[in-house]
Each structure stands twice: as C-alpha cells, then as structure tokens.
Amino acid sequence: MLHLEAATDPGWAERAVAHLDEILLDHAHLEKKAAGTAVTLLFRHPEIAALQQPLAALAREELAHFEGVLAHLARRGVPFARQKPGRYAGRLHAIARSDPAHQLLDTLLVAALIEARSCERLGLLADALEPVDAELAAYYRSLLASEARHHGEYLQLAETCHSAETVRVRLAEIAAHEASIVRGAGFEPRLHG
Ligand SMILES: [Fe+2]
Numbered sequence: 001m002l003h004l005e006a007a008t009d010p011g012w013a014e015r016a017v018a019h020l021d022e023i024l025l026d027h028a029h030l031e032k033k034a035a036g037t038a039v040t041l042l043f044r045h046p047e048i049a050a051l052q053q054p055l056a057a058l059a060r061e062e063l064a065h066f067e068g069v070l071a072h073l074a075r076r077g078v079p080f081a082r083q084k085p086g087r088y089a090g091r092l093h094a095i096a097r098s099d100p101a102h103q104l105l106d107t108l109l110v111a112a113l114i115e116a117r118s119c120e121r122l123g124l125l126a127d128a129l130e131p132v133d134a135e136l137a138a139y140y141r142s143l144l145a146s147e148a149r150h151h152g153e154y155l156q157l158a159e160t161c162h163s164a165e166t167v168r169v170r171l172a173e174i175a176a177h178e179a180s181i182v183r184g185a186g187f188e189p190r191l192h193g
C-alpha cells in the first residue's frame, strides 16, 4: 500500500513518454537524491542505532538504481547534465517541520511519500514505454518492488522513533499535502512533474 491520496492524471504517462530523455535524466537525479536523503539521515542521526543499517542498505540500492539509469541514458545517447530542481520536492518539503521534536518524523514521512509517488509513476511509465523502449520498460518494472519497499521501510523507521498513531496522523497530513501538489501541478517533464 502506497498511501497516496491522489492518483496521477491518466494522461501523464503519454506526455512523459513524449519527453522521455528529460524524464530519464530527471529520474537519474532523483535516484541520486534518494541515496543522498538516506546518507544525510545517517549523518544527522548517529545516535539512533535502528536507522543505521536500513538507511545504509537503502542508500546503496538507490545508488545502484542511479547507475542503472545512467546506463540507460548512455544507451539512448543522452548526456548526463546538471538539472534545475523541479517544483515538486521543494513544495513537498515545505510542510516538514524543522524543530528537533518533529524534524526526523517529517523527513522520514516526506521521503516515504516521494518513494510512493516514484513507484506509482515508474509503473505508469513502464506500461506506456512498452511499445517505445521495451528495454527501459522492463528496467522500470524491475524497480517497482524496491521503490514500494522503500516506502514501507521509511514508515517502519518512523515507527521506531514515534508511536504508530503519531505516524498515522502525520502521514495522513503529509499525504494530503502531497496530493494537493500533484493535483495542482501543470505538466513538467519530470518524474514528479
Ligand atoms: Fe530508487
């Protein structure tokens, strides 16, 4: 279960496939950022033993995805390049509280929802890509299980630090915020755009 409150617009995948190289470049950056989020949490919270191994494994897995997407960029002849940040992540992180009592919980739940949205979109892309680039479609399909698992792992980590009820209530608030961003966003050639 991905805990997403809004489904992606059904026309999104077709528009994304029309901008496939930009989407693929954006996806590469997202995998790198996902690894960075996990590593940042490791550095920020060395005092929480329960976070260390799961986040180290998650960071490794995201870096492997980054390498996988780099290989597909190279195969399609798309050079890796710097990219301006998309609007989604900034808007989503705006709901995260920065005080010490809540920062970790909100960061874990925002990360959980980013994983969930990535999983949903990669699935939509995999279906739409089948006739266009079957190799990439298969690669995207191979990522779905790990992104869904990452979603669940971030929720479990949140529950190691807070009660299940606290996590449930805050997850619902952040999921509603995420859904409002997705519903209100015009199309950008981004995985979360
Ligand atoms: Fe990933």
Ligand SMILES: [Fe+2]
Residues within 6 Å of the ligand: 034, 062, 115, 146, 147, 150
């Ligand atoms: Fe992930």
